[in-house]
Amino acid sequence: MGEGKLVLDGLRKAFPGLPVLDGVAFDVAPGEFVSLIGPSGCGKSTLFDVVAGLETPDAGRVLVDGEDTTGRVDPFAYMPQRDLLFPWRTVLDNTTLGLEVAGMSRRAARERARPLFAPFGLAGFEKARPQELSGGMRQRAALLRTVVQDRAVLLLDEPFGALDSLTRTDMQTWLEGVRAHYGWTVLLITHDIREAVFLSDRVVVLAPRPTSVVREVAVDLPRPRTVEMITSARFAAVEEELLAALRGGRAP
Amino acid sequence: MIRTLRRLAPPLVLVALGLVAWQWYVTAADVRPQVLPSPLRVVEQGWAFRDQIWANTVPTLQVTAVGFTVSLVLGWALAIAVDFSPWLRRALVPLFVASQTLPIVAIAPLLIIWFGFGLLPKVVVIALVTFFPVTVGLVEGFAATDRQATNLLRSMGASRWEQFRYVRLPGALPRFFTSLRIGITYAVTGAIFAEYVGATAGLGIFMSVQRNSFRTDLVLAAVVVTALVSVALFALTYLVERLVVPWRPREVRHG
Ligand SMILES: Nc1ncnc2c1ncn2[C@@H]1O[C@H](COP(=O)(O)OP(=O)(O)OP(=O)(O)O)[C@@H](O)[C@H]1O
Numbered sequence: 001m002g003e004g005k006l007v008l009d010g011l012r013k014a015f016p017g018l019p020v021l022d023g024v025a026f027d028v029a030p031g032e033f034v035s036l037i038g039p040s041g042c043g044k045s046t047l048f049d050v051v052a053g054l055e056t057p058d059a060g061r062v063l064v065d066g067e068d069t070t071g072r073v074d075p076f077a078y079m080p081q082r083d084l085l086f087p088w089r090t091v092l093d094n095t096t097l098g099l100e101v102a103g104m105s106r107r108a109a110r111e112r113a114r115p116l117f118a119p120f121g122l123a124g125f126e127k128a129r130p131q132e133l134s135g136g137m138r139q140r141a142a143l144l145r146t147v148v149q150d151r152a153v154l155l156l157d158e159p160f161g162a163l164d165s166l167t168r169t170d171m172q173t174w175l176e177g178v179r180a181h182y183g184w185t186v187l188l189i190t191h192d193i194r195e196a197v198f199l200s201d202r203v204v205v206l207a208p209r210p211t212s213v214v215r216e217v218a219v220d221l222p223r224p225r226t227v228e229m230i231t232s233a234r235f236a237a238v239e240e241e242l243l244a245a246l247r248g249g250r251a252p
Numbered sequence: 253m254i255r256t257l258r259r260l261a262p263p264l265v266l267v268a269l270g271l272v273a274w275q276w277y278v279t280a281a282d283v284r285p286q287v288l289p290s291p292l293r294v295v296e297q298g299w300a301f302r303d304q305i306w307a308n309t310v311p312t313l314q315v316t317a318v319g320f321t322v323s324l325v326l327g328w329a330l331a332i333a334v335d336f337s338p339w340l341r342r343a344l345v346p347l348f349v350a351s352q353t354l355p356i357v358a359i360a361p362l363l364i365i366w367f368g369f370g371l372l373p374k375v376v377v378i379a380l381v382t383f384f385p386v387t388v389g390l391v392e393g394f395a396a397t398d399r400q401a402t403n404l405l406r407s408m409g410a411s412r413w414e415q416f417r418y419v420r421l422p423g424a425l426p427r428f429f430t431s432l433r434i435g436i437t438y439a440v441t442g443a444i445f446a447e448y449v450g451a452t453a454g455l456g457i458f459m460s461v462q463r464n465s466f467r468t469d470l471v472l473a474a475v476v477v478t479a480l481v482s483v484a485l486f487a488l489t490y491l492v493e494r495l496v497v498p499w500r501p502r503e504v505r506h507g
């Protein structure tokens with residue numbers, strides 16, 4: 001890893017009668033953690049679909065390490081808004097799905113995913129069914145399925161959106177830890193400003209639909225982030241700045 | 253086991269009450285057995301004729317099995333074809349519906365004229381009455397696949413076939429078993445009906461012959477056997493389902 005400089009260059013997308021993306025442009029550096037926040041329904045998931053090659057943009061390009069990858073799925077590992085663990089597969093076989101699709105034998109795929117179960121807090125649940133997992137474990141399993149694909153950039157769409165606040169805080173601290181260890185390049189969608197500040201090197205604020213970038217705010221807090229930082233003045237200042245940008249971006 | 257018994261108890265109690273009332277009425281009103289035999293007489297005569305009834309049950313089971321197998325193969329093939337081709341979906345789904353408006357009562361005798369008294373016309377009748385629930389159940393099951401699940405697979409680089417294999421197919425199985433249950437009960441009555449219209453052996457033709465000689469008791473005995481066969485096949489689908497779809501959420505338990 002470490003590679004994976006992502007450039008979004010003037011992305012536009014309209015559904016019939018509904019312009020959604022209005023020239024979205026920003027960069028993500030290799031190993032950087034960038035969060036996207038924006039009003040509900042502004043087009044965050046649509047932006048991910050376009051970046052991930054699932055939807056074709058009307059205009060604009062997606063570049064990875066300088067190469068035009070618009071419409072290609074292979075540089076990205078995508079974690080959709082819901083965990084989408086399949087009940088007919090064990091937890092282990094859910095996490096290997098992407099590898100199997102990529103043509104790896106089931107055995108090799110399992111060998112690749114298994115060592116990640118302990119750092120992801122899932123040790124002992126390899127053979128369990130997803131229905132037996134708690135909400136937080138399900139999200140970690142879905143994230144494991146995403147990162148094990150070893151793609152250049154991770155696209156995480158509100159991974160903790162459905163969790164209760166206590167579990168969510170646990171997950172954030174945990175993610176901060178593993179991210180630092182593996183050095184992923186991450187683009188994360190969230191509704192939660194605190195989560196964005198806590199996890200990110202930079203936060204991109206999107207305008208209401210049709211959306212574009214209102215503001216980019218660098219988070220200059222030291223790493224690794226700790227829960228104590230949340231109450232620091234610097235943390236609060238960044239939160240304040242983001243809130244102002246979100247309010248300012250609202251249509252008059 | 254105890255739960256199963258408890259679930260079966262209410263319908264069994266109702267059936268028992270009905271039988272008692274029936275027996276009482278026939279005895280009290282002194283009804284002629286040609287019109288309405290008592291339940292005891294049905295059992296008695298059914299048992300006395302058990303060899304003949306069994307000899308006619310086997311062909312019915314065979315016809316049902318062959319007809320329903322044909323229907324399943326056809327249903328799966330058509331449903332998969334429809335799932336892969338939007339053009340076929342538009343072309344075939346209205347025809348599936350249209351096939352259900354054919355009056356089987358009128359068609360079945362024609363099938364005998366065309367194909368004789370052999371297996372073929374019966375298989376056609378069974379396929380005609382059962383392929384619809386099976387096929388539509390599958391078509392809808394495949395189509396009910398979550399859009400986000402499809403996107404997840406696409407993001408992994410899955411081909412259309414892989415999307416089908418990894419998500420659409422397993423996701424459709426619970427619904428398939430629901431329609432399989434509907435189909436299998438139609439299959440048995442379809443077989444009986446086809447035999448009723450014309451056959452050399454089978455419960456359908458047995459009923460027809462016994463009715464013509466006013467053996468109402470034997471007709472009813474054959475009806476009982478038909479019901480038992482249907483219930484047994486119905487229960488069998490649950491067994492198969494448990495093996496094939498072990499992840500299916502258990503149905504809501506009562507009591
Ligand atoms: N395939 C589609 N066809 C037509 N309209 C769509 C499609 N996908 C999304 N939309 C519309 O585009 C707009 C943006 O949707 P999108 O899901 O990208 O928003 P979002 O910012 O992710 O919302 P949320 O915060 O609720 O997750 C919405 O109005 C949605 O109804």
Ligand SMILES: [Mg+2]
Nearest residue numbers: 044045046081
């Ligand atoms: Mg969304």
